[in-house]
Amino acid sequence: MNAAQTDRMDILTSSDLTRHAMQDPLRVVGLTKTYGPPSNRVTALAGVTTSFAAGTFTAIMGPSGSGKTTLLQCASGLDRPTGGTVHVDGREFVQGGEAAATRFRRTRIGFVFQQYNLLPTLTALQNVTLPMRLAGRKVNRRQCMDLLEQVGLAGFVDRRPTELSGGQQQRVAIARALASRPSIVFADEPTGALDGTSAAEVLSLLRRAVDTYGQTMVMVTHDPIAAAFADSVVFLADGRIVGTMKNPSAAAVSEQMLRLDLARRNDGPR
Amino acid sequence: MTLLGLAFNSLRFRRGSFTATFVNVFLGAVVLMSFASLFDTAGGVGVSPADASSLTTIAGAVGGWGLVIVGFGVASTMNLSVRQRQAELALLKATGATPSQIGRMIIGEGVTVSILAALLGIVPAWLIGRAVLGALTSTDQVADDVAYRFGPLALIAGLSMTLLATVGATAITARQAGRVSAREALSQAATDGRSIGRGRIIAGSLLLVVGIACSLTTATVLKNEGFTTLSIAGQACIAAAIGLALLSPLALRGLIRPVDLATRPFTGAAGYLATTTIRERTRQTAAITMPVIILTGLAAGTIYIQKIQNAANAADGITVSADDKGVQTLNFIIVGMIALFAAIVLINNCVASLLARRQEFGVARKLGATPGQILRAVTFETMFAAASGLALGSISAAIGIAGFRYGRTGSVGPAIDAVPFLAIILTVAILTITASLSAAHRSLAVPMIQAAGTTRV
Numbered sequence: 001m002n003a004a005q006t007d008r009m010d011i012l013t014s015s016d017l018t019r020h021a022m023q024d025p026l027r028v029v030g031l032t033k034t035y036g037p038p039s040n041r042v043t044a045l046a047g048v049t050t051s052f053a054a055g056t057f058t059a060i061m062g063p064s065g066s067g068k069t070t071l072l073q074c075a076s077g078l079d080r081p082t083g084g085t086v087h088v089d090g091r092e093f094v095q096g097g098e099a100a101a102t103r104f105r106r107t108r109i110g111f112v113f114q115q116y117n118l119l120p121t122l123t124a125l126q127n128v129t130l131p132m133r134l135a136g137r138k139v140n141r142r143q144c145m146d147l148l149e150q151v152g153l154a155g156f157v158d159r160r161p162t163e164l165s166g167g168q169q170q171r172v173a174i175a176r177a178l179a180s181r182p183s184i185v186f187a188d189e190p191t192g193a194l195d196g197t198s199a200a201e202v203l204s205l206l207r208r209a210v211d212t213y214g215q216t217m218v219m220v221t222h223d224p225i226a227a228a229f230a231d232s233v234v235f236l237a238d239g240r241i242v243g244t245m246k247n248p249s250a251a252a253v254s255e256q257m258l259r260l261d262l263a264r265r266n267d268g269p270r
Numbered sequence: 271m272t273l274l275g276l277a278f279n280s281l282r283f284r285r286g287s288f289t290a291t292f293v294n295v296f297l298g299a300v301v302l303m304s305f306a307s308l309f310d311t312a313g314g315v316g317v318s319p320a321d322a323s324s325l326t327t328i329a330g331a332v333g334g335w336g337l338v339i340v341g342f343g344v345a346s347t348m349n350l351s352v353r354q355r356q357a358e359l360a361l362l363k364a365t366g367a368t369p370s371q372i373g374r375m376i377i378g379e380g381v382t383v384s385i386l387a388a389l390l391g392i393v394p395a396w397l398i399g400r401a402v403l404g405a406l407t408s409t410d411q412v413a414d415d416v417a418y419r420f421g422p423l424a425l426i427a428g429l430s431m432t433l434l435a436t437v438g439a440t441a442i443t444a445r446q447a448g449r450v451s452a453r454e455a456l457s458q459a460a461t462d463g464r465s466i467g468r469g470r471i472i473a474g475s476l477l478l479v480v481g482i483a484c485s486l487t488t489a490t491v492l493k494n495e496g497f498t499t500l501s502i503a504g505q506a507c508i509a510a511a512i513g514l515a516l517l518s519p520l521a522l523r524g525l526i527r528p529v530d531l532a533t534r535p536f537t538g539a540a541g542y543l544a545t546t547t548i549r550e551r552t553r554q555t556a557a558i559t560m561p562v563i564i565l566t567g568l569a570a571g572t573i574y575i576q577k578i579q580n581a582a583n584a585a586d587g588i589t590v591s592a593d594d595k596g597v598q599t600l601n602f603i604i605v606g607m608i609a610l611f612a613a614i615v616l617i618n619n620c621v622a623s624l625l626a627r628r629q630e631f632g633v634a635r636k637l638g639a640t641p642g643q644i645l646r647a648v649t650f651e652t653m654f655a656a657a658s659g660l661a662l663g664s665i666s667a668a669i670g671i672a673g674f675r676y677g678r679t680g681s682v683g684p685a686i687d688a689v690p691f692l693a694i695i696l697t698v699a700i701l702t703i704t705a706s707l708s709a710a711h712r713s714l715a716v717p718m719i720q721a722a723g724t725t726r727v
Contacts, residue, residue: 078636078719098718099640106638117633121550133539134638
């Protein structure tokens, strides 16, 4: 891929932006995040504006330190951005206290974490129903059982996380993320702790959630093979979007990542 | 290198988590040494045989049960702290440490902390021992010219007994830690305490039987034997309390089901989180229940037994002698110190268990639990633990009181004055709630994306 191609992709992004409207499940505008005192400020996000259309599967990639995890945390309400706005289903995420932020996101956003984050005291089924219980919603047990069956864990509903393998735990986490029918699901390195076979299973499940339920999915990853499961890839470097790619293949993604690494080495770290 | 080197390293870097053990051993050593110094005093030159005998009786009465309770308190806190380090210990195992090496490390840590704590306890023990002797001479229990001595017996008793308690407690804990496979522990092994050892059930049942037997003797063969009856009734309360404390995980598991069913409509997700935690980590909950049982059993037992004695004396027209008054004061001092120790263990266990759950709270927050929901869950858990402890403690006190009352007055009806009992309930409630909520607040003050990470405290 050459520079012209990258430019063309950037144009594509901005035309995408004008195309969609406020109804996209997730839209971030001018998102910034800085750490540290003014004298020694570290910029993790330097103004990110983008939008994720309904029923799409987007991978966010970039070299380490590019701000991809920060983007996920700020966009999902786990962390508070320094500037900019986040809109979920056209409604602005009001950055109030933790309780208010939690109430806003827990009915709209689902999560799949690298470390699974299952509560060890709960069974697989109880873990799946937990977000709904916390939100004070009625628990649809039947639907949760169905979801566990669909992720291939029909016989494991009463097992506790310690009795499950890593791949099985992550599949429980996927069922949990989908159970409350959120507007958007964020996956943070969902295959980071898994072996190749389990990783492929987990990625196919995410893909299927998009294809079957029209679930909108945003996944942060550093793995080009994982990114190839997505519809498009957003590349981040130094806290900015530096390119996107439609219908990514693992090879093309790898190549682009190498280019970003190279550019970074030439510029020197910020 | 020795795992002992690693132990020192771990002590230096994880000072916070050893504070609980340190405080327990320190206070325990103070209690034991201050009373053991009365043996030294009794052995001093020019102490009359009668004085020496009073002193040794008092020191012996405290020594026995005081030792058991100190050992128990140190063990429960130590057990809690090692349990919370399972992931770290598993990492050591995974990198090739044998179970016996890990055991030596844990015992090395415990012993180092204990020696430091016991040594620092010498000065306060000396001061308290002198004050106790002062109380004894001013109430004419012993002659005025008896000189206070803090000597080898106090030191040997204090240091060896606290060390023994620490080594015993850590050895049991280390054995448990050693049994867990590296894989189990690494995969967030947190559903501990689902099994309750048979040894624990047998020991608990035996102590409960001892308590009931003591109570029966005060009602029958040993009634109206003055100080002896009084002290055996007190021992009935203590034995029953320790027995019930050992059995408390069983009681908690039995109680949680009906409590869960009754409260579910009101407590929502917070109650759900709390009840699953209590079910899956009964031993963690029991670490709060156990000191409450001992505190309640001991305090309620002593106060009511003394009240019954006073009321019966008054009814019989017996004027209370200065001697009796002295015994009463001393009795309260002894019980007060042990109750204080139990209260400190209670606070320690509340704080230690909640601070260590920071990561778990972080995960729950990420999944949609508001800080308020977590605080409510913690309140539910600790209130359940404390209320169960109050109930079981009251039973153990009632065991001692009933026998004594029957022997002394011929009836077993309940004591009428509710004020001391309400004061105990209030004290336990305030201690538990304040300690738990302040610790939970501290755990929640960490931003959630950091709290849920794998970084150590």
